[in-house]
Amino acid sequence: xxxxxxxxxxxxxxxxxxxxxxxxxxxxxxxxxxxxxxxxxxxxxxxxxxxxxxxxxxxxxxxxxxxxxxxxxxxxxxxxxxxxxxxxxxxxxxxxxxxxxxxxxxxxxxxxxxxxxxxxxxxxxxxxxxxxxxxxxxxxxxxxxxxxxxxxxxxxxxxxxxxxxxxxxxxxxxxxxxxxxxxxxxxxxxxxxxxxxxxxxxxxxxxxxxxxxxxxxxxxxxxxxxxxxxxxxxxxxxxxxxxxxxxxxxxxxxxxxxxxxxxxxxxxxxxxxxxxxxxxxxxxxxxxxxxxxxxxxxxxxxxxxxxxxxxxxxxxxxxxxxxxxxxxxxxxxxxxxxxxxxxxxxxxxxxxxxxxxxxxxxxxxxxxxxxxxxxxxxxxxxxxxxxxxxxxxxxxxxxxxxxxxxxxxxxxxxxxxxxxxxxxxxxxxxxxxxxxxxxxxxxxxxxxxxxxxxxxxxxxxxxxxxxxxxxxxxxxxxxxxxxxxxxxxxxxx
Amino acid sequence: xxxxxxxxxxxxxxxxxxxxxxxxxxxxxxxxxxxxxxxxxxxxxxxxxxxxxxxxxxxxxxxxxxxxxxxxxxxxxxxxxxxxxxxxxxxxxxxxxxxxxxxxxxxxxxxxxxxxxxxxxxxxxxxxxxxxxxxxxxxxxxxxxxxxxxxxxxxxxxxxxxxxxxxxxxxxxxxxxxxxxxxxxxxxxxxxxxxxxxxxxxxxxxxxxxxxxxxxxxxxxxxxxxxxxxxxxxxxxxxxxxxxxxxxxxx
Numbered sequence: 182x183x184x185x186x187x188x189x190x191x192x193x194x195x196x197x198x199x200x201x202x203x204x205x206x207x208x209x210x211x212x213x214x215x216x217x218x219x220x221x222x223x224x225x226x227x228x229x230x231x232x233x234x235x236x237x238x239x240x241x242x243x244x245x246x247x248x249x250x251x252x253x254x255x256x257x258x259x260x261x262x263x264x265x266x267x268x269x270x271x272x273x274x275x276x277x278x279x280x281x282x283x284x285x286x287x288x289x290x291x292x293x294x295x296x297x298x299x300x301x302x303x304x305x306x307x308x309x310x311x312x313x314x315x316x317x318x319x320x321x322x323x324x325x326x327x328x329x330x331x332x333x334x335x336x337x338x339x340x341x342x343x344x345x346x347x348x349x350x351x352x353x354x355x356x357x358x359x360x361x362x363x364x365x366x367x368x369x370x371x372x373x374x375x376x377x378x379x380x381x382x383x384x385x386x387x388x389x390x391x392x393x394x395x396x397x398x399x400x401x402x403x404x405x406x407x408x409x410x411x412x413x414x415x416x417x418x419x420x421x422x423x424x425x426x427x428x429x430x431x432x433x434x435x436x437x438x439x440x441x442x443x444x445x446x447x448x449x450x451x452x453x454x455x456x457x458x459x460x461x462x463x464x465x466x467x468x469x470x471x472x473x474x475x476x477x478x479x480x481x482x483x484x485x486x487x488x489x490x491x492x493x494x495x496x497x498x499x500x501x502x503x504x505x506x507x508x509x510x511x512x513x514x515x516x517x518x519x520x521x522x523x524x525x526x527x528x529x530x531x532x533x534x535x536x537x538x539x540x541x542x543x544x545x546x547x548x549x550x551x552x553x554x555x556x557x558x559x560x561x562x563x564x565x566x567x568x569x570x571x572x573x574x575x576x577x578x579x580x581x582x583x584x585x586x587x588x589x590x591x592x593x594x595x596x597x598x599x600x601x602x603x604x605x606x607x608x609x610x611x612x613x614x615x616x617x618x619x620x621x622x623x624x625x626x627x628x629x630x631x632x633x634x635x636x637x638x639x640x641x642x643x644x645x646x647x648x649x650x651x652x653x654x655x656x657x658x659x660x661x662x663x664x665x666x667x668x669x670x671x672x673x674x
Numbered sequence: 675x676x677x678x679x680x681x682x683x684x685x686x687x688x689x690x691x692x693x694x695x696x697x698x699x700x701x702x703x704x705x706x707x708x709x710x711x712x713x714x715x716x717x718x719x720x721x722x723x724x725x726x727x728x729x730x731x732x733x734x735x736x737x738x739x740x741x742x743x744x745x746x747x748x749x750x751x752x753x754x755x756x757x758x759x760x761x762x763x764x765x766x767x768x769x770x771x772x773x774x775x776x777x778x779x780x781x782x783x784x785x786x787x788x789x790x791x792x793x794x795x796x797x798x799x800x801x802x803x804x805x806x807x808x809x810x811x812x813x814x815x816x817x818x819x820x821x822x823x824x825x826x827x828x829x830x831x832x833x834x835x836x837x838x839x840x841x842x843x844x845x846x847x848x849x850x851x852x853x854x855x856x857x858x859x860x861x862x863x864x865x866x867x868x869x870x871x872x873x874x875x876x877x878x879x880x881x882x883x884x885x886x887x888x889x890x891x892x893x894x895x896x897x898x899x900x901x902x903x904x905x906x907x908x909x910x911x912x913x914x915x916x917x918x919x920x921x922x923x924x925x
Contacts, residue, residue: 331799379800380802442809442811453689456688459898
């Protein structure tokens, strides 16, 4: 399928000269991007790069079955181009974002409104879609929510208890992350990458490290790649465990909620055993890792991992054995595989619709080229499936880490990479615990970051939550929301 | 958990805890630590020597590694919450460590000492500070035993915890939440981002911390703050923990 593509092929975690990225006038670029999606490509990233008074659009797509990525760009444009969204909904937010940031208009986009732009001291959210009818009422929730979570706004159109439509309006968490990265790397860059999404530090820091290493033509030592895999899977274990606990809490099943809340901390403390920080801050850096494990520490990690895995297994047995939990999870918030594919969902949310889609398997980089876990899928697309996929991934990640701790890579943990190559495009994907993280960098003639584009899996997946709520009772929103558990700051950047 | 009557759970050995700065060890004109700090938490002090601001610190320990004179060290101490922003700035004689938080004054302490309801607002927070606040509610830490509870409405709250650097897009919601809490009320800035903006300080999209929008009564450093550091700060503020009451740490 990919042999005939007019896009430039590249592997995960590689770079190519900017001038080798094929370019066309923006209409032709849009037409060819649509053609690639029609042939099975998935849109990983789609962004603008200001140039010559206009904006070049860049598309990075993945051919999962062929284990390759591909990229193309437009000539600098300033007007509009035919929108991809009507025929390819997975482009909907990317097109809104490009319009918001660069003013290039996707002509015919069905719902063109800001994504996160500021209007003084609140986001400029624009109009909300409204359902007419005398019985229809609107429920507005947020930005500040009841629990200790990030802010965002949810606007429900309801007929009685039934949700006809949910529109999710974000932007409250906008910190100017991408804009601040331009011109770098500077001395805050690595810390900012650690903080892109606070609960996904290892995922985003690894994606940045892969981009920086690709640009410098170096590869991190094998020992560092091995350690990154261990840390990435520990991040997955901690968050999946926390999510199962939160799901149990939302259906008032307190034994599993209490146990998982505590066991999540045990997994976080394993990351802290490696680097001192429960979230892995300061561990992954371009060129390798900032910490290593001596044999005694490694043995302690392996021992404590077994304890945590045994406990989470017990807690999950309570969960799956409870008929009341299953009754609340099953057939709640269901999406079909076709919907998930059309929307471009990623991560556990996609795999819970039966899509076999996992960067570790489709586009392995780093140590994942040498050590893999089976992809966990479940077909039903509902809250149950999203919980079940997490449980399967806990088991499989646990086994993967167990195996890796038993056979560590040897050698140094860090090299000093050379500076980034000038005038290049580099792309890296990492399967974070929420799904596909995509970092793309375009460097200038001095090797500085001219444009740094981050796509958190949440950017693809929020629309999945909105559609999953259609036809549900509004009271099912908390459990549906938890079953996706998406990042607000990762969306708002 | 036996704490606070018994010893606190140990911090991870690589955590390092609060930093200590002995400027008496700094040779004249030495500033080797200054350029390695990502957030410029270390800067030349106005009167000579250097100053280290734990409110900006990400605890990466790059300065500890860079200092050839042993002037900056990790103490392993989880305690570092302070009442005043300036109390987090180390440097000079008598300012080797953080000036730990004192308790609320008489009336507030009587009102909140045994019952404190807090509303949490994430304003550009990454999710980690929020997660480690949630941890305090789990069965291991059991924050409820101190009469401290997180509530779902500012109308139910005695105060507010702020996480994140305060994105401009959350400024209105943050101020509205604060205004909706009845007087008297307290505000707690949680983590480097809420104290100073953290690694995003200076971005025009953020306000460099809670204090730029609301008055702050307690600053809890960390990136994110460790649950034990948060609990210590809360108990100290409520007068339920005195400095000398620090139980001996397990070896």
